[in-house]
Amino acid sequence: MARYKLTIEYDGRPYHGWQRQDHGPSVQQALEEAVLRFCQSETLVQCAGRTDAGVHATGQVAHFDAPRDYRCDRVRDGLNFHLRPHPVVVLAAEAVADDFHARFSAIGRSYLFRILNRRAPAGLDAGRVWWVPVALDADAMQQGADYLLGHHDFTTFRASECQAKSPMKTLDALSVTRVGEEIHVATSARSFLHHQVRNMVGTLKLVGEGKWRPEDMKRALDARDRSAGGPTCPPDGLYLTAVHYR
């Protein structure tokens, strides 16, 4: 048996999310079917961050066990061959030790959220950005974001269906940058609560459009109450960009 770590890019639009579902296609199913065709072996492909429906990845990480050794470039190219025509590709494959686990060995996750901030809707990037036509103040959003950095109870930004045992998380980075017609929100943490990134971005948008002051982010955080936060923003602009290991 040989364990392989995969770095994966995908367009989340056609899928009901990472996780295998009875009622629709998933990224996991696409990968498990490609593994089955590549090494004639039914196996679980386990990922670091179970992205929701419509969420994309440029640096998802997963692992699986193959019944025998393969050259890593063969794994990458073979899986990509069998993944066609799915918009899911293996960027890299590495042989790893048996105790490597994509999810449990991860010490950090990074996400990017792209907001298209212009009057005209998304044409080329439909489904890949969140279109916000009202002008957003990125500096005010950054000031608001700064209140969330560090170790906090993030109940205000947690989905009701979140299964994490504790709402305590440590947010390592939350930066807001204007890039041409877009606003990019980049964030990193050891791990996130369910919908945490989308709830933080949906709330920061209220600051960006001037409905909230930056310091209202602190008030919302301190309330430890989902109803004190802003709405969950759509998945379209969210990308899992990297998973970090020791």
Next chain:
Amino acid sequence: MARYKLTIEYDGRPYHGWQRQDHGPSVQQALEEAVLRFCQSETLVQCAGRTDAGVHATGQVAHFDAPRDYRCDRVRDGLNFHLRPHPVVVLAAEAVADDFHARFSAIGRSYLFRILNRRAPAGLDAGRVWWVPVALDADAMQQGADYLLGHHDFTTFRASECQAKSPMKTLDALSVTRVGEEIHVATSARSFLHHQVRNMVGTLKLVGEGKWRPEDMKRALDARDRSAGGPTCPPDGLYLTAVHYR
């Protein structure tokens, strides 16, 4: 009557190209139907560059005549409302003089061609880049490209179905740049022959992978024979980025 100039972005994948067709959807039809719904008037929408099937635009320009005056932002927002859910958007609308013609008043067109040059196929950018897995030498491609600059007979890079009266064109720019995992070919001219950009890029790829020397581009150009050039590359990576007017 009032004439409006539109700057347009679109994803070319769902369309048989710009031009209205009997047998499938076109960008022109999407726009003409939006104009009809917006101003209750059947009118021709005429563009500067009739892109082929699968070719994208970030700066296409077109014009149409409305039966009465509208505020320009209303034209933009109204057409965008009626264009939904097409991946076609009006970035800007301007009122122009009656003698403005998107095609005949244009004094230049700029295109970008994106090559994804890595072992893994396109995931997120499937249909929006040309995937070339073999490593390309951008410097050699640039040396080859330089032979095409200036006023020449471009028969070697002209589609057999091209309807232009003359194969003589003046190429003002043809730059090849590596941008991370991509190679970008940017080009400008007053106008191009049919398939000229895709034929130039398909031929430059031969230089990039070392099958041709840079100076073979000159030999191909001088032959004035389509069979002396490389293959037509796919439309996926091609973007009409700008149309220039006095």
